Amino acid sequence: MLDDLAIFCRVAESRSVAAAARALGAPKATVSRRLSALEKEIGTPLVHRSTRAVSLTHAGRELYSQASCALRAALAAIADAQSAAPTGGLVRLTAPAAFGQTVLLPHILAFQARHPDVRVALDLSDARLPLVEQGVDLAVRVGPLENSWLRSRRLCTVAMRVVASPAYLARAGTPTTIDALQTHDCVALSSASETWAFEQGDRVRILPIRWRLSICGMTALSVAAAEGAGVTIIPDFLADPLIAEGRLVSLTLDGVPSSAPVTALYPGSGAPSPATRRLLEHIVLALRRRPAPPGREPEAVPDETLPLPRGSHAQEPHHSAGEPPCTPAT
Numbered sequence: 001m002l003d004d005l006a007i008f009c010r011v012a013e014s015r016s017v018a019a020a021a022r023a024l025g026a027p028k029a030t031v032s033r034r035l036s037a038l039e040k041e042i043g044t045p046l047v048h049r050s051t052r053a054v055s056l057t058h059a060g061r062e063l064y065s066q067a068s069c070a071l072r073a074a075l076a077a078i079a080d081a082q083s084a085a086p087t088g089g090l091v092r093l094t095a096p097a098a099f100g101q102t103v104l105l106p107h108i109l110a111f112q113a114r115h116p117d118v119r120v121a122l123d124l125s126d127a128r129l130p131l132v133e134q135g136v137d138l139a140v141r142v143g144p145l146e147n148s149w150l151r152s153r154r155l156c157t158v159a160m161r162v163v164a165s166p167a168y169l170a171r172a173g174t175p176t177t178i179d180a181l182q183t184h185d186c187v188a189l190s191s192a193s194e195t196w197a198f199e200q201g202d203r204v205r206i207l208p209i210r211w212r213l214s215i216c217g218m219t220a221l222s223v224a225a226a227e228g229a230g231v232t233i234i235p236d237f238l239a240d241p242l243i244a245e246g247r248l249v250s251l252t253l254d255g256v257p258s259s260a261p262v263t264a265l266y267p268g269s270g271a272p273s274p275a276t277r278r279l280l281e282h283i284v285l286a287l288r289r290r291p292a293p294p295g296r297e298p299e300a301v302p303d304e305t306l307p308l309p310r311g312s313h314a315q316e317p318h319h320s321a322g323e324p325p326c327t328p329a330t
Contacts, residue, residue, distance in 0.1 A: 004038040007031055008046060012064045015053050024152065027145075059067075088117030089275035094131075095140040098218035099262070101122040102237045104140060107286040111279055118275045125258045126217065131267050138278045139265045140283075153264040153280065156287040160257035161217070162237035163248040167228040175231070178207055178255045185230030187221060188214040196233060198255035205255055222248075233257045270322065 010020040011031065021028040039046050056064060095104050102122055108120055123129070123136070131139055131150065139150075142158060168185075175181050175281035178198050186196075188211035198205045213229050215221045222238040225231070226247040242248040264280055266272050272280065 004041075005063075006032050006071060007034050008038055008060075009045065009064060009068050009071060011035055011054060012060065012068075015055070017049075017054060023154065026152065038229055040116055060229070079311075088115075090119045090121060091138060091273070091276050092121045092123070092134075092136050092280050093279070094123040094129050094134075094136050094217075095137045096126050096142050097124045098235070098238060099140065101141050101219075103290075104283070107283055108279070110286075111282040114282075115278060117274075118279065120279065122149060131265065137266060137272065138280060141263050141265060143260050145261075145263055145265075150191055150265040150267045153284060155262040155264055155284060156290045158260045158262055159236040160233050160259060161236055161243075162231065162233055162251040162253060162257060163222075163225055163239050163243070164231045164251065165226050165228045165247060166249055168225075168230060171228075172230075176250060176253065178205060178253050181207060181231060181253075182210060184210075185213075186211045187224050187230045187232035189218070189221060190216050197258040198253070199258055200255040204258065235260065239272075252269060 007020065007026075008025065010023055011017055014020040014023060017032050017035070018028050019286055021031040021086065035047070042063070044058070044059045045057050046063060047056055064260040093108075100122065105122070108122065112118060112120065128141070129136055129139070133135075140155070145152065162181075164184075172184055175184055178200075181196070186209040188194075188209065193211065193214065194208060196207050196209055198207060211230075213224060215224060218234060218238060222234045222242060225234065226242050229249070239248060239250065243250050264282070264283065266276065271277075
């Protein structure tokens with residue numbers, strides 16, 4: 001019930017199930033289901049639901065006033081216990097190759113300069129390793145999350161760019177609409193990528209694409225585009241330096257590619273080690289300073305994580321059903 005109380009408190013503070021889900025890094029359906037389970041267990045409604053927001057019932061206000069104080073006291077007690085524990089040690093961290101090398105590694109080196117007693121074993125791989133089986137303390141994921149029993153911490157959002165080389169555009173013309181991409185050579189992240197997602201105002205448009213080349217790896221994808229292979233979508237941290245060098249051009253279309261959330265995960269059984277927690281807090285603060293994608297407000301990253309509810313999986317799966325072996329993680 002403690003996990004459900006934490007979720008309820010987040011919903012009460014956010015006045016929205018969707019906002020609470022974003023703050024927790026959990027699917028909206030999971031948060032709604034756990035809130036309903038808590039109401040069923042207590043035996044009374046805790047919130048009034050509408051299409052736009054939620055408000056607390058009388059019972060909900062009474063529960064929040066007591067539960068929120070209890071949760072803060074519990075978190076403070078955990079922090080006190082951790083501050084008294086040894087702070088050094090080994091942290092095993094996994095992250096997608098391109099994001100880890102380009103964005104994460106400089107922050108890890110800066111952290112170690114300040115904390116020489118912490119060793120970091122960094123595994124840069126696009127495979128989503130099962131944390132417990134592989135002995136991983138901390139994982140950084142780019143893209144949607146699976147529902148699992150792992151704890152999560154939202155870090156930032158990565159903007160995606162539609163790009164092509166000047167040579168390709170001189171040869172094939174410059175598209176100005178999403179629909180025009182269907183007549184161009186596209187470079188896909190994997191052979192299973194048959195569509196791209198674009199945001200047009202409040203709606204998401206799924207566009208079928210015609211790819212001539214697919215590559216399992218974001219860094220190689222950006223190199224291929226710079227060499228004139230065609231139009232592709234890559235994250236801002238890979239695109240922007242190549243755009244500045246004149247090797248790529250960012251295309252302005254009537255929609256923007258969907259951005260990718262970046263989340264830190266760690267096992268939900270027990271508290272993370274002091275070294276893991278120190279590294280996580282350093283990464284949170286460092287990535288919080290990344291600019292928000294165009295048209296989005298900077299994210300309000302919560303200062304304290306709360307556990308995801310336990311799901312039906314005993315561990316994080318390698319891939320979801322139907323997911324290609326090369327995932328769109330960066």
